[in-house]
Amino acid sequence: MLYSTHDLVAIIPELILTGFAFAILLIDLWLPKRAKTINGLLALFGVVFSFASVLTMYNTNMTAFNHMIVMDRASNFASIVMLLTAFVAIVMSFDFLKREDYNFGEYYEVLLFSIVAMEILASTYSLIVMFIAVETLSIGMYILTGFLRNKDESVEGAMKYFILGSFASTFLVLGIGMFYGLFGSTDLNVIRAGLTHASSFYKWIAILAFIFVFVGFGFKIAAFPFHSWTPDVYASAPTPMSAFMSVAPKAAAFLALLRFVAVGMGPIEANWTKILWIIAVATMTFGNMVALWQKDLKRLLGYSSIAHAGYMLVGIVAANELGYGAVMFYLFAYLFMNLGAFAVAEFISQKEDRGTEIENLRGFGYKYPLIGAAMLVFMFCLAGVPPTAGFVGKYYLFSAAVKSHLYWLAIIGVINSAISAYFYLNIVVVMYMKGEQEREVKVFNSIPVKAVILITAICVLYIGIFPSSFLSAALNSIIF
């Protein structure tokens, strides 16, 4: 036998998801239209079981399939982030798909497959496996972006995403090819060993290859200048999917990037930190500057997610354990604040997934006191004001930079925080300080969505006030 059962243990979480995805595919055929929600429940169960398996195996450290797949605390931590995101996104989708009359099983099935790809992306040291995982998850994301296929914007967004994504992938595969040409392997450990003794000419080629590979990852995490798909896709995709896309693929891509730079590119650290320094600064500054002018909540969150990717890159540029741990922690914190904010966007959205203009939030804080208060918490959290998870996350990211003596990076980071406070607080202004809404705005009165908003708000505050155990988990997950 080519693979032993031992190998399969390492991919149990993925196998569970795959199993449920196939189950949905089959069961969907017999389900009458009004019972399609069962698909969603099945997907939810799949996520829960996968989550449980990740938790039980949290501390295992094993490699499988000839070192192609690893399962370690880092991959498990990222899996937890992705599965929580998926859970919330599925809960947000129940009533949404009913409202839009798009209640098809394929939605959940594609979602589950894409999570499988993300988990694989997060648990490998092999560039070629990373490439396959990136491609697989991207296909899922393209489909889900254009899922409302009668809505022009949605299809346009999907097309844009697809074309730009394919373009970025070619760079990724080119970079991987160059590494293979240089060192005869796509395994990051081998590349590292090769780089350690490489001549300076090889090193320069490796830097070029690094840039190509980074284009691929940069596209996934929406780093400047590979960000341009983000606002369109976030604004046009079904809201639960925008929420999902803003967190889960990023978590996977960030961990893959971490493995790539920390393990594979260790010997040329001095070079890549300089490149990423510039990219981090450009990403956060660009995201925040453009977000200042946005009128639509989903689009604003799209630009803000670019800025947040910039903050997380700060942790990578710091190139120390605190920084890497801070990136993981930030992903965890970001999951709650961003999903919450997107859930509010869904709450105010109208049929055909429209009506998410910020102006529609006028007087929102008084009409819906609890949900308004939750949105207030999300906005302060995204701006990085205590006592929220966003503050703690930013504090560690920037203090990692300070630890590596990157004072300017930290200062640019905090100035960006201050700039971003303007547009996040502007939403609070609209909600509380601009008087009542003149015309009646109908909201999407879905109980699961409301539950998501309130629970994520509580989580954001809880993590902000008692971050200790989450932070330890994030710091301990970094073992490379």
Added chain:
Amino acid sequence: MDMNQLHFPILSVITFLPLVGAFVVALINEEHENLIRYVTFGFLALDFIISIPLFFYFDPATYHMQFVERVPWIKSLGFQYYVGVDGISLFLVLLTTFLTPLAQLSTWKAINKKVKLFNITILLMQTGMLGVFISLDMFLFYVFWEVQLIPMYMMIGIWGGPNRVFATMKFFLYTFAGSVMMMVAIMALYFLHHKFTGTYTSDIVKLMQSPLPYHLQMWLFLAFFIAFAIKVPMWPFHTWLPWAHVEAPTAGSVLLAGILLKMGTYGFLRFNLPMFPDMTHAFALLIIILAIIGIFYGAFVAMVQPDIKKLVAYSSVSHLGYSMLGMFALTQVGVEGSIMQMINHGISTGALFLLVGIVYERRHTRLISEYGGLASLTPAYAAFFMIFTLSSIAVPGTNGFIGEFMVLLGAFLDKHILGILVAFGGIFSATYMLTMYKRVFFNKVTNPKNLGLPDMNIREWLYLAPLLVFVFWIGIYPNTFLSKMRVSVEHLLKQVNRTTVVTPAKNEQISMVKTVVVKKG
């Protein structure tokens, strides 16, 4: 070293009781507005009563932190929930617990929409403000420092005047931009302390002994300086203040002037002076110059204000200039005077804002020209206003005199010319305050709208009378207060005058600047 003589977490109780109150108020139905007001006031009054033992059990013979509580918080980085007070923060804590219930009492009529949200906001603000003054862990300090921005932001933005959105955004962004610089400095201090001593700590008391080299002290000092100077606010960082004050509701102005601004001056005493002694000496003159500019600038601008509230707001810039001057004179009497000035400003300016609120509530205007001859219509009101005006311009017998005199004496002992120069500032403050008083209260009643203006009611008496007591108590027998801060201030100055270990030779003359320490009898 640390002690908690009560064996009871008194500081946590007074800090988080208002938070509990906020939850309780949140549960009350919005329609029971009076019940909400009573419950909120009850919590704030209870908070004050619980804080009184702090004063009586405080041991004035030691500079160590008292009523200390220490619980590990974020273990992987060694951050703690570490709180305590010394002779410097004690009175700021008491000022907060004292002033907030009075401010809340002033809103019973003035705030009549979104009453529930307002009272929740004021309770949350109380927790944030107290947290700043009791924190002895710099991460904890920073958390509270930022947290209290949110309720103030909401208070100005929701219950403020016509330009409230601009004012509150300016307030928030200005302060936030300053504080994030401090955040970087806090991070840097954490790692640099480790570099020079081998231990990671965010314990403020330990960091005060941090042996930092000269050039690093400078950057850290500047970062903290920006954050605190914006908060004080020192000239030229004051531009947010008039906006915030004019647009804020009365209670917001009272708390802003009375307590929030003190966070800036307190920050200097807690961070800049003890942690960066070399830089304190190096920058002292510059800061003194800025403080003096502030004193005169505030007074001159106040002179031409047509709006009473704006006048009082600019007078704050001037008064806190005194506080900064006394502090950076770096003499015992100067620093003590600086702390007295903080307390006095809280009392007098707080009272003046309350008084402005009283007429605004009745007439909905704050323009000086709309009034005139009020003394004959509302005698009790005029009397209160007179006393607080005198206190504000530091007439002997009132609290203002003690603070200003000590500051001037401290400055005089530092450099004679400073004391002499600034003594003239008093003339200007008398000019703008008394002119305003004359135009509002004396002469004949020219505006018919003022006829039939009712005098102060019982509730208004209730919240102004306690302030009056302190005007005279501090004015006549300040030793009650000074005796409790003496040892802490002595210790602070000892820290400021220590020579740090790693000092390059060329800078020696700066760190060796001699300082006169005056023993007050």
